[in-house]
Amino acid sequence: MEYILHIVIMILLYVILSQSLTITSGYSGLISLAHAGFYGIGAYTSAILSVNYGLPFLLTLPIAMLLSGFSAVLVSTIALRTVDDYFIIITLGIQVVAFSIMNNWMDLTNGPLGIPGIPAISILGFEFTSKISFLLLTLALTIFVFLILRNITKSPFGRILIALSEDEIFTKSLGKRVYQAKIASFTLGGMFAAIPGVLYAHYISYIDPTSFTIDESIFILSIVIIGGMRNLWGSAIAAAVLVILPEALRFLGMPSNIAANMRQIIYGLALVIMMFKYSKGFLSKNYVGQENK
């Protein structure tokens, strides 16, 4: 039972991660490989603040989100000097820099040793120590983030994001502020990515840089792509499938290290297949279909 609860919690964390990236990469078309960096910023901010200064969860969460959002503004102003495939390379570079800081800045992050002993979340005296209570908290936050993101995507701002990813110059000619909208969507994605980071740090009670590598970024992006780019429910389902996949493979009797590799091979294949699908204009058709509903 504990095991199933653990998997459900992990699924929910990845649902928030991938849905926050859906805004950035799906709606405004800024394919980012730096998302695990923001996830890590959230986790490290909360871990450092609560271990070293004893700040409560209700304070560390907004601080982590603000810090992550602030770094997202910085990152996007740099990365938006390029477009398209170069943008992906730059975000990849930023991810490597972020990992390098987490791994090497011994004084702040304790380097590869990680930060142990992160206390459990406590809100107004209630300690979320049992798995089931933590699951409910995570579920509440997931629904909260989902509702916000769904409202954003249905709002005029969401339509600007879709418009600029389809035709940037045309959107500009309508008097929309394309550059600001791009930065805003990148920042939103970064801010919401901090939430699962904070939750993860308190849940596992120990973090080290290996949870926030480039592979993690690729994994989150794969969830978004396999989920159908502009589809919040699709990302949620894809997250569930991809998190359960290695467990299912292990259940079938595969050793766990082979299962991990097999999962990556399967989502690598899925990425290639999805790209073939998108190359025939799947993306815009999908969007038209949604609008007609």
Place this chain on the structure above:
Amino acid sequence: MEQLPQILINILYTAIIYFIIALSFYILYFSTKLLNIAHAAIITLSSYFFLSFYSAFNSLLPAFILSIASSTLSGLIIYKIVFYKLIKNNTPKWIVLIASLGVYIIFQNAISLIWGDDVKSIRFADVKVGHDFFGAYITDMQVIIILAGINFLILSLLFYRFSKIGKQMKAISSNLELSSIFGINQNRIFLIAFGLGSCVAAISGTLIAFENDLTPTFGFNLLLYGVVAMIIGGVGSLWGIVGGAFLLSIAQNIGAYYLDSKWMDAIAYIILILFLLWKPLGLSGKRLKKVEI
């Protein structure tokens, strides 16, 4: 600074390695204009092939030739299965990049399934200390790599200047439509570009494998350095790449001397970011892709 000669040798050696990797990528990129991450898989694959062939035949030359031939073949197969169709469909560049990332993930995990995740190294029976060279040490293999790099530079300069295929690549690179009007077969040139690029990548991967330890991800890190060298050199010319490789190597070695070698990854990307901020055209001044309005 009594280590000065050693630092100079190190700078030369790393610069040459970055140059060879960047060159192998540039051959591909120059005509196809694709940032092909799967190229990293070829680098890794070639060294693992060499490891297996060498332990099977126990002699250098056949193992070397076989590993290069099989890696080049894998590069061509990747092109034929994945990129050929994507290019034919006139897919946006970022889709091809993500597809290549998917291909890379598949290969990387296949390599760790077949050869294992542990660190492997190619070592001959006797470990040589290296030659004393003005108070610095340099190994045989490093000399061979440096000479190979210089040869690659001369050959590629001659290739693009005098050979018919090289000229056709230049034509395709500068204007795809016009070159097809003049009867240059785009598909054939792309195939040759993939073959040549994979071949150079395989040679460099095999050579580097003598000096570095093998892990399933080492090609990815190397390729990223090569891409950084190519971008900061300005993606236009071979001499620009030489400049970019040296600049990157100098910055990393000086950084390693004054800070710590663990910051080398971060330094590479910080240089890339600085270049994008203040000198977006790169060393050679040729235009890096940006939004053209």
